[in-house]
Amino acid sequence: MKLITVNFLACAVKGCKTAPASYPLHFQDAELELQELEFQPNFILNIIPRIDWDGLRVMANELGFPTIPDTKPEGDALKDEQILRDLHRVLLETQVVEGKLCCGNCGHEYTIKEGIANFLLPSHLGPTTPIKKSPGLLLTKPLALSLN
Amino acid sequence: MTSAGVPLQTDCSQPHRDDAAYEEENVHEVYQQIANHFSATRYKPWPIVERFLKDLEPGAVGLDVGCGNGKYLTVNQDVFIVASDRSENLARIAQEHQPHSTIMADILNLPHPESFFDFAISIAVVHHLSTLDRRVQAIREILRTLKPATADSPGGKALIYVWALEQKSSRRGWDKGDQQDVMVPWILKGTHSVDTPPNEPKVFHRYYHLYEASELARDINTAGGSVLEAGYDKDNWWAIASRTDPKSL
Numbered sequence: 255m256k257l258i259t260v261n262f263l264a265c266a267v268k269g270c271k272t273a274p275a276s277y278p279l280h281f282q283d284a285e286l287e288l289q290e291l292e293f294q295p296n297f298i299l300n301i302i303p304r305i306d307w308d309g310l311r312v313m314a315n316e317l318g319f320p321t322i323p324d325t326k327p328e329g330d331a332l333k334d335e336q337i338l339r340d341l342h343r344v345l346l347e348t349q350v351v352e353g354k355l356c357c358g359n360c361g362h363e364y365t366i367k368e369g370i371a372n373f374l375l376p377s378h379l380g381p382t383t384p385i386k387k388s389p390g391l392l393l394t395k396p397l398a399l400s401l402n
Numbered sequence: 403m404t405s406a407g408v409p410l411q412t413d414c415s416q417p418h419r420d421d422a423a424y425e426e427e428n429v430h431e432v433y434q435q436i437a438n439h440f441s442a443t444r445y446k447p448w449p450i451v452e453r454f455l456k457d458l459e460p461g462a463v464g465l466d467v468g469c470g471n472g473k474y475l476t477v478n479q480d481v482f483i484v485a486s487d488r489s490e491n492l493a494r495i496a497q498e499h500q501p502h503s504t505i506m507a508d509i510l511n512l513p514h515p516e517s518f519f520d521f522a523i524s525i526a527v528v529h530h531l532s533t534l535d536r537r538v539q540a541i542r543e544i545l546r547t548l549k550p551a552t553a554d555s556p557g558g559k560a561l562i563y564v565w566a567l568e569q570k571s572s573r574r575g576w577d578k579g580d581q582q583d584v585m586v587p588w589i590l591k592g593t594h595s596v597d598t599p600p601n602e603p604k605v606f607h608r609y610y611h612l613y614e615a616s617e618l619a620r621d622i623n624t625a626g627g628s629v630l631e632a633g634y635d636k637d638n639w640w641a642i643a644s645r646t647d648p649k650s651l
Contacts, residue, residue, distance in 0.1 A: 259503040262463060262484050266513035277515055291500060300461025301482055304520075346501055364513070370493050372506040373486070373513040380511045 255371050257317075258301075258345035261309050265357035266364075266373045266380065275358040278309040281316055282363065284353035291346050298338045298345070302327065305345075319344050421532050428585070428609040429530045430488050433470075436588050436606055437491035441471035450635055451525055452477050454561045454642065462520040464558075467509050467544055468527030472496025481521075484514070509540045512547060519547045522560040526638070529564040529611050532583070534621075537611065541625035545645050559630065560643050562622070567612040569637035582612045613639050 263279055270276035307326040314322040321340040323331070331337055355364045355371060362379065365372050374380075433440065451474055458464070460480035469475065469485035470492050476499055486507035487493045497504040507513050509527060522544050531537045541562065548558030570577040574586070585607040618639045619629045623646075632641040 255505065256501075256503045258482065259484055259505065262482075262515070262518070263505075263513050264515045266507065266511040268511065271516055294501075296460070297480065297501065300480065301463070302461075304461060304463045304482075368494075369497065370490065370504065370506060372490070373511070374488065374506055374508055375511055380508065 255350045255366060255369055256346055257313065257348045257350065258305075259371075260313050260355070261306055263355070263371075263373075265359060265362060266375055267357065267360050267362060268380075270357055270359045273359040276360070278306075278312050279355040279364070280358055281313065281350070282354040282356055284317060284366075285351045286317070287349045287351045288343075288347055289349050291342075293339060293342050295335065295338050295342075298341050299332060301345075302332070302341070314344065319348075421536060424532050425530065425609065428532075428607065432588065432606045432608045433487075433489040434491050436590055437471075437489055437495065439590050440588070441492065441495045444471055444473055447474055447477055448525070448563070448635065448638075450633070450640055451523060451561060451563070454521075454523065454559075455481070458521055464519050464521035464523070465512070465514065465544070465547060466502075467507075467512065467522060467524040468530075469493075469496045469504065470526075472499045472502075472504065474523060474525065475499035475502045486512070510536065510543055512543050514547045516546050517548070517550055519558050520549060521558055522547060523562075524560065525563045526565065528562060528621075529613060530609060532609055532611065538621050538625045541621055541627065541643075545622075545625055545627045545643065548645050550645050557644050560627070561640065562618065562643065563635075563638050563640045564613040564618055565610055566634060566637050566639050567614045568634075572637045574637075576612060578614065580612075582614065584610050584612060586610050615639070 260278055264271065265276040265279065305326070311322060322344065323337065327337050349369060350366050351369050353366045355366065356362070455474060455477040458478060458481050462481040464481060464483055466474055466483050466485040469487050472485055472495065475483055475485055475496060479501065483502040485496050485502055485504045487496065488506065488508055490506055493504045493506050524544055528537050528540050531540050544560050548560060551557030567576055567580060567582055568578050588606045588608060590604045590606065618641050619632060622629055622641055622643045626646055627643040628646045630642045630644055
């Protein structure tokens with residue numbers, strides 16, 4: 255999972271949506287990996303306006319990235335290729351391979367395994383979460399099928 | 403030539419089924435099993451989805467809810483998409499498409515900030531939810547993530563596709579008046595499954611709710627959205643929707 259993703263994630267628990275502490279999610283035991291991607295300055299320039307800078311700063315501090323400017327680059331700073339390259343590296347090239355993302359509001363931990371973060375909630379947190387087969391289940395048995 | 407859909411047997415004397423468990427068995431588990439084969443057959447983007455994605459402004463940020471193998475992630479490289487699917491196997495296949503990202507999530511509990519995104523697509527997903535209430539909730543959950551309209555901006559837009567009941571000329575042959583809740587077979591040939599002898603086809607059944615004319619618009623309205631554009635395209639109903647009133651979600 256690319257680090258930029260965290261900027262667009264919040265806790266999946268309904269009650270957390272309006273709680274300011276549910277954003278951004280916080281990394282725990284994050285194992286990072288660099289995956290090189292072609293540098294596209296225009297992509298970074300276009301995406302900067304959509305980045306929540308405070309959220310990005312929180313994440314960068316927690317992971318120990320020193321290269322994120324204190325404030326969102328504007329004006330001449332956007333012409334500085336090094337700034338754009340640093341952002342490209344952090345946002346798009348840095349992958350979280352293993353670890354957890356935690357909600358600062360409810361404390362729920364979401365596991366990241368082999369680069370995929372799992373936001374499916376256990377049944378007590380999301381009433382809509384699947385429960386394995388239960389005996390009382392009304393299952394439908396298909397009638398004879400004509401297959402093609 | 404065949405009509406392969408099977409109406410669901412319903413028995414009103416039975417206790418109400420657990421909808422989430424039902425979908426786990428008849429949708430999610432099936433996609434886990436057929437992920438590779440399913441993905442190999444899904445590579446061509448549908449033109450209306452392609453147009454929707456290509457018309458986005460560079461730098462737009464959006465969601466692909468129920469991304470499957472991620473075939474729409476390749477359409478526009480100038481936007482950023484957080485794609486999600488319930489199936490880990492499909493999410494892993496989708497993950498390879500740059501510059502985007504893929505996660506595992508449930509359409510009814512999306513892990514995204516509210517009122518933020520420029521766009522969302524959910525293609526052939528909402529029809530897998532097994533009650534009206536859950537389908538409306540799913541649409542509401544997508545709308546909730548969209549940027550509300552303001553004086554200077556039209557707000558975020560969502561493109562939703564569902565399978566149509568009216569598809570008389572299709573291989574399935576369903577039409578108006580037929581059962582809307584059906585089990586649809588997926589035939590897996592070869593040795594993809596561990597508990598089947600080699601080369602013996604294995605049949606999986608997925609649950610679908612087939613949408614009838616104007617039903618998608620009705621569900622979108624109930625969910626607090628308004629339809630900006632809608633149509634019928636190759637056995638599917640589609641609609642582009644925005645949020646009507648942020649407070650109603």
